[in-house]
Amino acid sequence: xKKRKQxxxxxxxxxILTAAVIGLMILPAAYLFYRYSQSSADQIDKAQMDRLxxxxxxxxEKVYYQGAPSRSVIETRMPSGVQNLSIIGDWGSGTQxxxxxxxxxxxxxxFPYPSRVNINGSFNGSLNAITNNPGIKRISIExxxxxxxxxxQTTSFAFLNFGGRCPISNTYDFxxxxxxxxxxxxxVNQCNLNxxxxxxxxxxxxxxxxxxxxxxxxxxNVFAVCMNADYNGDCAVDDTDAAxxxxxxxxxxCP
Numbered sequence: 001x002k003k004r005k006q007x008x009x010x011x012x013x014x015x016i017l018t019a020a021v022i023g024l025m026i027l028p029a030a031y032l033f034y035r036y037s038q039s040s041a042d043q044i045d046k047a048q049m050d051r052l053x054x055x056x057x058x059x060x061e062k063v064y065y066q067g068a069p070s071r072s073v074i075e076t077r078m079p080s081g082v083q084n085l086s087i088i089g090d091w092g093s094g095t096q097x098x099x100x101x102x103x104x105x106x107x108x109x110x111f112p113y114p115s116r117v118n119i120n121g122s123f124n125g126s127l128n129a130i131t132n133n134p135g136i137k138r139i140s141i142e143x144x145x146x147x148x149x150x151x152x153q154t155t156s157f158a159f160l161n162f163g164g165r166c167p168i169s170n171t172y173d174f175x176x177x178x179x180x181x182x183x184x185x186x187x188v189n190q191c192n193l194n195x196x197x198x199x200x201x202x203x204x205x206x207x208x209x210x211x212x213x214x215x216x217x218x219x220x221n222v223f224a225v226c227m228n229a230d231y232n233g234d235c236a237v238d239d240t241d242a243a244x245x246x247x248x249x250x251x252x253x254c255p
Contacts, residue, residue: 045079052076053113060158063143064117069204071142080134091118121160131162140165144207168233180249188245191226191237202235
């Protein structure tokens, strides 16, 4: 009986030692596999980001040289790890850059993509949310002319819109006073006038400041109001948008 117990004990010990040896062999391999997978994922994200940056800038240059009101839409993938997008540089200086700030191999870095032409941009998927989440993006790139200066000269530039040409709005409190009331309805009515300084269509050639301004427009540029009231994203503020505003707000009388 004692000998049998010794045999069983020896077998158990051998089993434990064998499992330990196998574990010691598997753990380093698993770690190396994990590191390799992470490195491969980082390389894929970096390649996608490079493609995004280069495609956007090259398309902007083509649209710019075609002249306003030319425009193009590209479809590309936003990789994971992107924290912010921005544009730096002065028009005419030759130092325009699209900057993508992202996490690469655990380190936050900025990746520049230089442009030979004047560029500007909006990186919002709607009027309230920045578009830096991963996935397929449809980026609208348009050529515009800035309003004429004192000498009558204009400046051309390409506008990069990561949210599509006319992001759908869900803004109803236009003056950001915490309530949706007749003051906000008045802004919608002004956009519908389509007269003077209150156009109801997004400009086709000459850029107007404020189309992507999400701040309260009370006393400000009415273009911001018109863009904020475009609830179906068709680049026009019309009776359909006014009716939706009234339906949501419950204000009467509806236009």
